[in-house]
Amino acid sequence: MVQINLPKNSEVKKGYYYKDKTGSKNIRKVNIYRWDPATGENPRIDTYEVDMDNCPSKVLDLLNKIKNEIDPSIAYRRSCAHGVCGSCAMNMDGKNGLACTKPHSEIKGDINIYPLPHLRVLKDLIGDLSTLYKQYESVQPWLKTTKKIDDTEHLQSKDDRSKLDGLYECIMCACCSTSCPSYWWNGEKYLGPAVLLQAYRWIIDSRDEDRKERLKKVADELKLYRCHTIMNCTNACPKGLNPAKAIASIKKMLATS
């Protein structure tokens, strides 16, 4: 269901202001979404003045600096810091992306950091992705074959292998799914760009023998056809992939098979 306004308990209030203590001349304001499950209060926006002369280039560096030097209570996910694990996906400057690959110099004015949109917040910048993971499980993202090969790999031609390019690189960071208005309004039933791209990755794999069943399972008014080509997913993907195209390819396969 389309619900434009946030529920009462989710309305964002003004939070604390942390003034710069270093005396630096090169200051930027960073506004960060905060919610502490222990207090039961509404979420708030805390503002931090950060000394940019001693801050490395990415938004994640900025967050680390704030956590290390200004406010250790702030919570966010991060791991590899090289755009491979997908942990630090968040909304920066009104667009989803990975904090570890997004340079803060690309952001003009104050730096606004929110959790991924339209998720239940667990704490601060950490959203609950368990629905998405359940949906991922539902497309059975593993090779299904009756061939029993024990001593070599499952071979495929170079041509068949190239069909997986632009799909296998997906790191399931959820930037795309949580940028999609269709997924916001129908997230329980619509699978969303990330899961559909993964579904397509297995549908198109020449080694998989379950293509027909996979297509049948995904051919659903709500699961698949809630995609209206809004293209927010492709705009958001930090790996430069094209979930909108993958979804269209599934639709095309269904229309022509």
Add this chain to the structure above:
Amino acid sequence: MNNNPLSPHIQIYNWHISSLVSISHRISGVINILSLSLICFWVWSLFLGNESYEVIFNFFNSFIGKFFVISFVWSYSFQILSEIRHWFWDLGYGFELKTSKITGVLVIVGSIIITAFLYSIRGILL
């Protein structure tokens, strides 16, 4: 989990050309249905004689009426151009970010040009 707040979504998310054209496609579709009903009603009023026909005729020639007519012409132009874009998408073309941005701008600019063109030659058509 229900006590956990919902993170902000449409309130904070940036608009892109593609999302703007997408929502406009929907809105123009709704306007088209309403305008079609009005046009049907106008045609139907022909059977009731000259006077009732003139009520709507005069309305369309009033200031507000002209605003309505221009809006309808725009929403049809927009819908048709945007639908052509959707056809190409359905065939599997035009999903690259740059292409979709360019076609989106073409739809917006094109709909305005077609509206201005059709409205300026309405004297020849009628």
